[in-house]
Amino acid sequence: xxxxxKWGKETLRQMLLIRNFEETADKLTLRGKVPGGMHNxxxxxxxxxxxxxxxxxxxxxxxxxxxxxxxIAKGMPVNxxxxxxxxxxxxxxxxxxxxxHLADVENGHFGGNxxxxxxxxxxxxxxxxxxxxxxxxxxxxFVGDGGVxxxxxxxxxxxxxxxxxxxxxxxxxNQYAVETFVERVTGGNDIAKRGAGFGxxxxxxxxxxxxxxxKHTSEARNRALAGEGPTFIxxxxxxxxxxxxxxxxxxxxxxEIADWRSHRDPIDRFSAKLISEGALTQADYEAMIKSVAKExxxxxxxxxxxxxxxxxxxxxxxxSGLLGARK
Amino acid sequence: xxxxxxxxxxxxxxxxxxxxWLKNPGDQVNAGDVIAIIETDKTTMDLTCETxxxxxxxxxxxxxxxxAGQTIAVVLAPGESE
Amino acid sequence: MSTTTPTTQQNPTYxxxxxxxxxxxxxxxxxxxxxxTDLVERGGHFAQVKGIAQEFGVDRVKDSPxxxxxMVAAGLGSAMYGCHPIIDLNFIDxxxxxxxEIINQAAKIRFMFNRPVPLVxxxxxxxxxxxxxxxxxxxxxxxxxxxLSVAVPSRAYDVKGLIKTALRSPDPVIFLMHKKLSGVRGxxxxxxxFIPFGSAHRVKSGKDAAIISYGYTIVxxxxxxxxxAEQGIDVEIIDxxxxxxLDTDTINATVQKFGRVVVADEAPMFGSITAEIAAxxxxxxxxxxxxxxxxxxxxxxxxxxxPQMSEAAIPSANDLVEAVKKVMSY
Numbered sequence: 001x002x003x004x005x006k007w008g009k010e011t012l013r014q015m016l017l018i019r020n021f022e023e024t025a026d027k028l029t030l031r032g033k034v035p036g037g038m039h040n041x042x043x044x045x046x047x048x049x050x051x052x053x054x055x056x057x058x059x060x061x062x063x064x065x066x067x068x069x070x071x072i073a074k075g076m077p078v079n080x081x082x083x084x085x086x087x088x089x090x091x092x093x094x095x096x097x098x099x100x101h102l103a104d105v106e107n108g109h110f111g112g113n114x115x116x117x118x119x120x121x122x123x124x125x126x127x128x129x130x131x132x133x134x135x136x137x138x139x140x141x142f143v144g145d146g147g148v149x150x151x152x153x154x155x156x157x158x159x160x161x162x163x164x165x166x167x168x169x170x171x172x173x174n175q176y177a178v179e180t181f182v183e184r185v186t187g188g189n190d191i192a193k194r195g196a197g198f199g200x201x202x203x204x205x206x207x208x209x210x211x212x213x214x215k216h217t218s219e220a221r222n223r224a225l226a227g228e229g230p231t232f233i234x235x236x237x238x239x240x241x242x243x244x245x246x247x248x249x250x251x252x253x254x255x256e257i258a259d260w261r262s263h264r265d266p267i268d269r270f271s272a273k274l275i276s277e278g279a280l281t282q283a284d285y286e287a288m289i290k291s292v293a294k295e296x297x298x299x300x301x302x303x304x305x306x307x308x309x310x311x312x313x314x315x316x317x318x319x320s321g322l323l324g325a326r327k
Numbered sequence: 328x329x330x331x332x333x334x335x336x337x338x339x340x341x342x343x344x345x346x347x348w349l350k351n352p353g354d355q356v357n358a359g360d361v362i363a364i365i366e367t368d369k370t371t372m373d374l375t376c377e378t379x380x381x382x383x384x385x386x387x388x389x390x391x392x393x394x395a396g397q398t399i400a401v402v403l404a405p406g407e408s409e
Numbered sequence: 410m411s412t413t414t415p416t417t418q419q420n421p422t423y424x425x426x427x428x429x430x431x432x433x434x435x436x437x438x439x440x441x442x443x444x445x446t447d448l449v450e451r452g453g454h455f456a457q458v459k460g461i462a463q464e465f466g467v468d469r470v471k472d473s474p475x476x477x478x479x480m481v482a483a484g485l486g487s488a489m490y491g492c493h494p495i496i497d498l499n500f501i502d503x504x505x506x507x508x509x510e511i512i513n514q515a516a517k518i519r520f521m522f523n524r525p526v527p528l529v530x531x532x533x534x535x536x537x538x539x540x541x542x543x544x545x546x547x548x549x550x551x552x553x554x555x556x557l558s559v560a561v562p563s564r565a566y567d568v569k570g571l572i573k574t575a576l577r578s579p580d581p582v583i584f585l586m587h588k589k590l591s592g593v594r595g596x597x598x599x600x601x602x603f604i605p606f607g608s609a610h611r612v613k614s615g616k617d618a619a620i621i622s623y624g625y626t627i628v629x630x631x632x633x634x635x636x637x638a639e640q641g642i643d644v645e646i647i648d649x650x651x652x653x654x655l656d657t658d659t660i661n662a663t664v665q666k667f668g669r670v671v672v673a674d675e676a677p678m679f680g681s682i683t684a685e686i687a688a689x690x691x692x693x694x695x696x697x698x699x700x701x702x703x704x705x706x707x708x709x710x711x712x713x714x715x716p717q718m719s720e721a722a723i724p725s726a727n728d729l730v731e732a733v734k735k736v737m738s739y
Contacts, residue, residue: 029335030332030334030335030336030396031332031334031335031396032335032394032395032396032397033335033396034335037335037336244336245336246334246335246336247336
């Protein structure tokens with residue numbers, strides 16, 4: 001199927017923006033700029049952009065420890081994301097969260113998370129809120145292949161099914177839980193089948209194909225809005241870097257990484273398609289790469305120049321104080 | 328110019344000590360050469376360069392503490408200077 | 410300290426007081442809903458929501474699978490979205506299956522993301538029959554966690570007034586109702602009676618010494634006070650009503666007034682909230698004390714199903730009598 005040129009260019013640019021952000025942030029992390037490190041999502045751009053391009057900006061997401069790509073695709077400006085990684089006052093969480101706790105609840109980003117599997121539950125709760133309040137929106141819960149082996153994920157899936165909640169569960173399946181290959185620890189070795197066991201539409205899809213991710217998410221969203229309840233999508237993808245910055249590990253071969261990079265890279269695949277269809281010229285593509293690099297450079301500059309949070313605020317916002325807690 | 332630096336990794340900022348210089352200022356180095364060995368609280372680690380060229384000055388002495396993220400030396404391409 | 414006096418003459422049970430407060434707030438706020446197990450038909454295991462599903466419909470009183478992590482996550486996510494859920498965990502012991510959702514998520518969202526989490530987690534607590542898995546006293550753990558407030562009412566009036574306040578609060582509240590108090594009748598306030606958190610209640614004034622406590626131990630303290638009165642000792646009883654916020658003004662005033670104070674509850678004494686109260690009160694009021702604050706609490710042991718063993722592990726009215734006599738000996 002031919003891709004709409006405007007949508008294609010926006011989608012491609014988003015993926016390029018994420019890739020450049022991650023590779024830049026990775027280097028800065030090694031230089032000590034990102035306290036606590038970060039989880040690089042390079043290679044997984046199509047899952048984030050494919051899902052988010054199918055959502056309304058006001059739809060809700062809740063995600064995982066590896067969430068820069070989801071956050072940027074959700075529409076958060078990269079300078080705000082970078083500033084949060086630097087734990088600066090101008091970051092989306094005021095420097096209180098860093099890489100793992102990116103959020104913009106007001107705009108439907110209910111947060112990255114330090115706890116494996118927690119995002120699906122929070123998104124399920126948001127979907128319940130949407131239903132209770134009669135709104136026409138959906139919530140998306142991201143989980144990794146590691147999180148599909150924690151109990152709370154399936155409690156949330158089951159609850160979404162019985163209450164017919166407008167929820168989409170996306171397994172951002174990069175195949176390694178830290179350094180453990182998914183097949184070694186996943187009984188039955190078919191994650192979508194587990195989902196199907198809870199009685200909801202459940203698919204395994206090519207997470208390196210941004211259009212396929214978009215299509216499945218759109219269909220899931222339509223079902224959710226029609227009151228048909230949740231959908232479970234297991235999107236196969238791959239991360240190029242270690243679990244955390246600077247980790248190399250012996251758990252996979254360099255050949256495996258090179259194979260995914262050279263044969264299944266979501267950006268290469270999609271840009272080649274757009275160029276072959278005439279939707280994008282090589283010159284356009286190069287200009288796009290340059291403009292993305294400039295945007296990230298400016299984001300780093302913004303983050304560098306931003307002030308640190310005021311230490312005297314460490315007790316602020318623990319609670320509202322309305323119950324008297326600040327007495 | 329490539330900066331060879333002590334990478335900041337993990338959640339605890341380790342005390343890093345420069346244990347040994349394997350290359351001296353002015354040496355020709357090749358990509359992948361081990362330039363120095365550092366010791367963290369947990370392990371010793373080789374610092375390698377990614378490009379070929381001439382090694383610049385040692386910026387830290389043996390047995391000195393190096394903050395994570397700091398450059399310990401640069402690799403100069405032909406015609407470059409520090 | 411609150412000096413509100415009951416304004417109505419009805420005598421509902423402790424559980425009915427909860428129903429009353431929840432009903433009133435549900436009428437005013439369409440975004441309040443209750444989610445938990447066995448709520449619709451049974452009305453909860455302690456009749457705490459009996460009849461509410463019939464009145465408000467099953468969209469607002471939702472029966473849940475026994476999935477504590479998902480229950481609290483549902484409350485958390487919907488609270489972040491704009492609802493004001495009451496998650497009924499049945500027994501507080503079952504919160505352990507959702508501790509991540511409570512302590513890592515609900516308690517910290519406002520601090521990290523500047524978003525209110527108006528969530529009530531209700532559970533039955535306290536020591537009664539039921540043994541090791543149904544009698545944990547976890548209130549210290551919640552009070553210890555920044556971001557959570559903890560209510561521990563001892564009578565119907567406070568149940569209603571505190572749940573109404575909790576349902577107007579933008580913060581997560583752990584609402585603990587003692588098993589042995591479920592059927593105890595008492596007066597309740599009207600629809601405009603709200604009990605502020607962090608306001609203790611003087612159950613009985615006295616001249617000689619004070620017992621500071623909460624929950625069912627207030628009942629034991631009242632029995633102890635009778636025994637002590639027969640022996641010529643007039644003891645004051647302070648019911649904290651909430652453990653966080655803690656009414657430190659009343660605690661300090663009480664220590665300063667008597668210099669002889671007993672702090673009591675039925676949680677294992679090691680690391681309990683009574684230690685927090687005794688330590689803080691001593692630091693602030695040391696020169697007013699006639700001797701050390703005496704703590705009374707439970708043994709550091711799981712509770713037994715055998716009633717005699719269980720009773721032996723927790724403080725009796727007689728233990729309180731002895732503790733008061735000890736502070737009177739200074």
